[in-house]
Amino acid sequence: MVRDDDQYIPVPSIFRCPISLDVMESPVSLCTGVTYDRSSIQRWLDDGNNTCPTTMQLLHTKDLLPNRTLQRLIRIWSDSLHLPPRNSISSSPPSSPLQPPPPKDPLRHLIHHMDADPFDSLSKIVRFARESDDNRKFLAESDGFILVLVEYLGGSSNDEDKNIDVLEQVVMIIDLVKDEIQDREELSRWMLKKTGRDCLASLLLIAQHGHVNSRIASAGVLESISVNAEAKILIAEKDGFLHQLLKSTAREKDPTVIEASLSCLIALSTPKRVKVRLVYSGAVKQLSKLLWDPNSTTATVEKALKVLETVSSVKEGRGKICEDGKCVSGIVQRLLKVSSAATEHAVTILWSVCYLFKERAAQEAVGRANGLTRILLLMQSNCSPAVRQMCADLLKIFHVNSKSVIICYDTKTTHIMPF
Template identity: 85%
Template sequence: MVRDDDLYVAVPSFFRCPISLDIMKSPVSLCTGVTYDRSSIQRWLDDGNNTCPATMQLLHTKDLLPNRNLHRLIQIWSDSFRLPPRNSTSFSPPSSPFQPPLPKDQIRHLIHRLDAYTEPSSSFDSLSKIAQFARESDDNRKILAERDGFIQVLVEFLGGSGNAEDKNIGALEQVVRILDLVKDKIQDREELSRWMLKKSGQDCLASLLLIAQHGSVDSRIATAGVLESISVNAEAKILIAEKEGLLPQLLKSTAPEKDPTVIEASLSCLIALSTPKRVKVRLVHLGAVKLLSKLLWDPNSTTATVEEALKLLETVSSVKEGRGKICEDGKCVSGIVQRLLKVSSAAAEHAVTILWSVCYLFKERAAQEAVGRANGLTKILLLMQSNCSPAVRQMCADLLKIFRVNSKSVISCYDTKTTHIMPF
């Protein structure tokens, strides 16, 4: 019998994040030279802190520099023991602490066995081992993606016959995880989309909806990734969006109380799906504007979440229905104004574009008044004189023209050519 002491592996201290004390999955360094796990330090910065947690030095910049050398050392160390970083969603816990990588000939045998099964539930063990193989390396994922007939077998399992309630969700989760892992290695993404949306029809989407509703966190993230990868054109996006229950579930997954990684994956998927006008209108009717407004006001929203929420709002603001809902919800407009600064350049650009669309391009009076109440003029001035892009600066100038006409305040005499901010 193996004692617990024999299985103990000492973790090098510099592999652990100073905040969470977990092994770092994505090490990044601050300007102070201290390295943290990206998710931990991002939460610290998102809370409004402007110091280094370890040294308490003031940060002259909040840029995060990836520590690629340390990331590579952690990866080599983890692979040598087959011990995945704690809480990592990129790995599934192995059956034993020192489980060796699966040999390629065994994987070929497992793939061959899949052809003999008609349902994923009867091949759960094989699917689990193949998923483990895919997680081990980029080369392994390429091998699976290029294996003749393998992707078709996965799609057939996903679109298997039977009602959604009768399907084995555990086996379907393994199928989706494999598809999510290998999707970037599939040469013809349009062919994958055709297999899933036309040949297997609504059955594949029914399985994906089932996982999105009842699956684990990592399988829900994988589901959003697969849906995004097969939304290759307008027809595919509409087919996905019109699957009953799918868009509402993706929107439900963006609620502030959900896991941040699920929120980000769901928003990314919704952005990919929202190109066609009819999808934008449907999102508006499903209450997307109100949900996105909540994310903007949620103090726990990550930078990525705020960026994606603003990007989706920018998308729906291009249709009349979207602009109407944004203008009706004064809290949404003020939330956009509040996110003009101190988030990121991408967030600022999305926020300005929304305001420019509703206030300047379409001259929505309600939105203009909401911007004024939220002290938007000052923020627009600050943003205009920051290191923003020429496009953002021009939109700010256009907005100032609108407010200069509509306001009797000191802004009416503001010269947009000045290089400083006039005192109020």
């Protein structure tokens, strides 16, 4: 802890020297990669030790490499708290608060003039951001920091020149701090305007070849910057993006990647142009597979149905849903025993294609899938008024008097609980 005006301020663990446990003034790294305050590690070495105090590895060299990246982060952190350096003597009278000069864009310098290993530097910032909400807020509010990351992300138009390991760290930092960014529209403009195509190329590269955590982060960043119709269209019309998001929902993928990709598709798919493009990218067939997959999580089924509900509002989407008999029957199968949200999405899709637009092929598919019985059971459940009304409309399509049929079913099926 750092004491400041009788209040204790939590210190990020990466700022502490492993030997003294104080905030480091001059962080230096051993050949083992562990960083210490120079005075502490120098005393250790001067005492005749030839091992790393933390790992106890034998040191093949006792050279101390300055960790300027960490030193800058510590300086930025201490400046933000108006803390004087440890052991400093101020000539100002005690009653005068310390007013350190504002740092001259140190975070830009941190990114563009990193030490020999930018991956290591960014990894430390990722760990710093993961440590607490305060750290994430600090990074998000640091003047120029997010813009520097965006410029780094869009720094090269040639995928071959991009170091994907470093880009993954950049995207994970943006994903970690995005909820602390006050002006999300400004972030979207930064990523989609001047360097937008290059930023999207980097995000696509990560979605295609990145590790699980960075693919999830990439989808999260895309969802975050989909702030309006223009942004959604720019992203969706980037060659390969919708196809890659759909590919990421394949059944053999990690469930968290599937859910993140579906959430991104939901965010992108409100403009009509995107819905149509999504249909032609093969969304209906892929989402149908998720509905039939017994291993799909509840969240996956809910999100898959939500995307299908969205595309059912355009003619092209309804056409594909009707063409794919397995899709309609998959929707019918998911009417019950998933969740209230899944039920509402499923009923809305059937209501749209069968009742509102009277698609004959969809009506026949519902009949073959024993949809009438499920709709009747749903009406007897504790469903919402909106779902009940849509079920009543669907029964009219099948020329069923809902009241008489429900009375008939009452004594036979009330023991069946849909949820």
